[in-house]
Amino acid sequence: MAHSGISVLFEGTNFMRLLGGLWVTVKIAAVALIFGIILGIILGVLRTFKNRPLRVVLRLYLEFFRVVPTVVLLFLFYYILPRQMNFNLPADQLATLVFVLWVGAEMSDIVRGALISVPRHQIESGKAIGLNRFQLYRYVLIPQSLTLEIPATINLATRVIKTTSILLLISVMDVINIGQQIIEANNHTYPTGVFWVYGLIFLFYFLIDYPLSWWAKRLEKRRLEKANG
Amino acid sequence: MADKVLEVAHLEKFYGKKHVLHDINFSVDQGEVVTLLGPSGSGKSTLIRCLNGLETYQKGTITFEGQKIVPTEKNWQQLRQKIGMVFQSYDLFPNLTVMDNILLGPTKVQKQDKQAARQEAERLLASVELSDYANAYPRELSGGQAQRVAIVRALALHPDFMLFDEVTASLDPEMVRGVLNIIEGLADQDNMTMIVVTHEMNFAKQIADRVLFLQDGEILEQTSSKQFFSNPQTSRAKEFLDSMDF
Numbered sequence: 001m002a003h004s005g006i007s008v009l010f011e012g013t014n015f016m017r018l019l020g021g022l023w024v025t026v027k028i029a030a031v032a033l034i035f036g037i038i039l040g041i042i043l044g045v046l047r048t049f050k051n052r053p054l055r056v057v058l059r060l061y062l063e064f065f066r067v068v069p070t071v072v073l074l075f076l077f078y079y080i081l082p083r084q085m086n087f088n089l090p091a092d093q094l095a096t097l098v099f100v101l102w103v104g105a106e107m108s109d110i111v112r113g114a115l116i117s118v119p120r121h122q123i124e125s126g127k128a129i130g131l132n133r134f135q136l137y138r139y140v141l142i143p144q145s146l147t148l149e150i151p152a153t154i155n156l157a158t159r160v161i162k163t164t165s166i167l168l169l170i171s172v173m174d175v176i177n178i179g180q181q182i183i184e185a186n187n188h189t190y191p192t193g194v195f196w197v198y199g200l201i202f203l204f205y206f207l208i209d210y211p212l213s214w215w216a217k218r219l220e221k222r223r224l225e226k227a228n229g
Numbered sequence: 230m231a232d233k234v235l236e237v238a239h240l241e242k243f244y245g246k247k248h249v250l251h252d253i254n255f256s257v258d259q260g261e262v263v264t265l266l267g268p269s270g271s272g273k274s275t276l277i278r279c280l281n282g283l284e285t286y287q288k289g290t291i292t293f294e295g296q297k298i299v300p301t302e303k304n305w306q307q308l309r310q311k312i313g314m315v316f317q318s319y320d321l322f323p324n325l326t327v328m329d330n331i332l333l334g335p336t337k338v339q340k341q342d343k344q345a346a347r348q349e350a351e352r353l354l355a356s357v358e359l360s361d362y363a364n365a366y367p368r369e370l371s372g373g374q375a376q377r378v379a380i381v382r383a384l385a386l387h388p389d390f391m392l393f394d395e396v397t398a399s400l401d402p403e404m405v406r407g408v409l410n411i412i413e414g415l416a417d418q419d420n421m422t423m424i425v426v427t428h429e430m431n432f433a434k435q436i437a438d439r440v441l442f443l444q445d446g447e448i449l450e451q452t453s454s455k456q457f458f459s460n461p462q463t464s465r466a467k468e469f470l471d472s473m474d475f
C-alpha cells in the first residue's frame with residue numbers, strides 16, 4: 001500500500017506529540033533565558049566592580065562555560081555530577097540548570113561590555129548629584145546599557161533555542177526526541193516519513209528563530225543609525 | 230568677618246608619579262565668588278574635582294563648613310548634596326526626560342516629597358526659561374539648553390556651594406551668554422558661594438570677587454579680581470592675561 005509520507009504527521013496522536021515536544025523545548029529555552037538573563041545581569045554588574053578576586057572568579061566562570069561545548073557541559077552535569085556529588089535531577093530540570101548557567105555566563109559578558117561603554121561623564125554627573133553606587137547602576141548605567149544589550153541578547157536567545165536540539169542526548173523528551181521516536185515507529189509504513197518529520201521540526205525552529213534574528217538585526221541597525229546621526 | 234565655607238590646606242595631588250597640584254592653600258567665604266584661572270593643563274579641573282571627591286588627593290586637608298572632610302566615598306556622597314558641580318560636557322542622562330533628570334537627586338538621594346520636588350523643579354526650569362522642555366529628552370535640546378538644565382539639576386539639591394568647570398567651553402558662541410547669565414544671577418540674587426573655572430575673561434572680571442591664578446599646579450596669585458585684572462603681580466599672570474583675547 002502506498003502511503004504519502006506527509007500522513008505520518010497526522011497518524012494517531014503524532015502531531016500532538018510533536019507539539020508537546022516543542023512545548024518542552026520552548027519551556028526549557030524560556031526558563032533558561034529568563035533566569036539566565038537575570039543571573040547574567042547580576043554577574044555582569046559585579047564584573048564591573050573593582051574587586052579583583054571577584055572579577056577573576058567571574059571571568060573564569062565565563063571562560064569555562066564559553067570554552068566547554070554545551071554538549072559536554074550537559075554530559076558533565078548529567079553523568080558526572082549525580083555520581084560524584086549525589087546530585088540528582090530529572091533530565092529536563094538538569095538541562096534547564098545547565099542552560100541557565102550557560103546563558104548567565106554569556107549574558108554577563110554582554111552586560112559588562114554594555115556597562116563599561118557608557119561614557120565616564122555619565123558616572124561623574126551621577127556621582128555629582130549624590131547618587132550612591134546602587135542608584136548609579138539602577139537609574140543611570142543599567143538603563144543606558146539596555147539599548148546596547150538588546151540585540152546581542154536576542155542573538156543569544158536564538159542560539160539557546162537552536163542548542164536545545166542537543167537535549168535528546170540526555171533523553172529529554174523534546175521535539176527532536178519525539179520526532180525521532182515517531183520516525184522509528186513508522187519506518188515501515190512511511191519510509192519517507194523522516195523527511196516530513198524533520199521538515200516540520202525545521203519549520204518549528206525556523207518560525208521561532210527567524211523572527212528573533214530579524215528583530216535583533218533591525219534593532220542593531222536602528223541603534224547604529226541613531227549613534228551615527 | 231564672613232564665615233569660611235571652604236578651606237583647603239596643603240593639598241597635594243599626584244597622577245601616578247606626576248605631581249599635578251603643589252601645596253594648594255586657599256579659602257572661600259560665605260557668598261564669595263572665586264574664579265580659578267590659568268592656562269590649559271595647569272590643574273584647574275583637577276583642583277575643582279578634588280573639592281567634591283571626584284579625584285583623590287595624597288596630602289592636605291579640605292574643610293567644609295567647619296568640618297574637616299574625611300575623604301571616604303561615603304562621606305563624599307553625602308557632601309555632594311551640598312557641593313554641586315556642573316561640567317564642561319553636557320552630561321544630562323539621555324535615558325531620562327528633563328524633569329526626571331532634575332528630580333533624580335531630590336527624590337532618590339534626598340527622598341524629598343515628589344510633589345514638592347516637582348514644583349521646585351518647575352520653578353527652577355522657569356527661571357532658566359525652559360518650562361516648555363520639562364518632558365523633552367536631552368537629545369532634543371541644544372547645547373546651551375542642556376547646560377542650563379544641568380545647572381538646574383545641580384541646584385535642585387539646594388547646595389550651599391557650587392563648582393563650575395568651564396561650563397561654556399563646548400557651547401556654540403551664541404549659547405554662551407544665556408548660561409553665563411544664569412551663573413551671574415546665582416551670584417547676585419541668590420548670593421551663592423562658588424568657584425568658577427572659565428576662560429571667558431570678561432565674565433570672570435565681572436563676576437569674581439577674588440581670583441586664584443594657577444600655573445603648573447601651583448597657585449601663583451590669589452588676589453581681588455580688581456587687582457588681578459588691572460595689576461597682576463607675576464609675569465606669568467601678565468602673559469596669561471595678554472594671551473587671552475578680551
Ligand SMILES: Nc1ncnc2c1ncn2[C@@H]1O[C@H](COP(=O)(O)OP(=O)(O)O)[C@@H](O)[C@H]1O
Nearest residue numbers: 244247249267268269270271272273274275276
Ligand atoms: N586622569 C589623568 N591622568 C593623568 N594625568 C592627568 C589626568 N587628568 C589630568 N591630568 C594631567 O594633570 C594636569 C592638569 O590637568 P587639568 O586639571 O585637566 O588641567 P586644566 O583643567 O587646568 O586644563 C595636566 O598635565 C594633565 O595632563
Ligand SMILES: [Mg+2]
Nearest residue numbers: 273274275395
Ligand atoms: Mg579643565
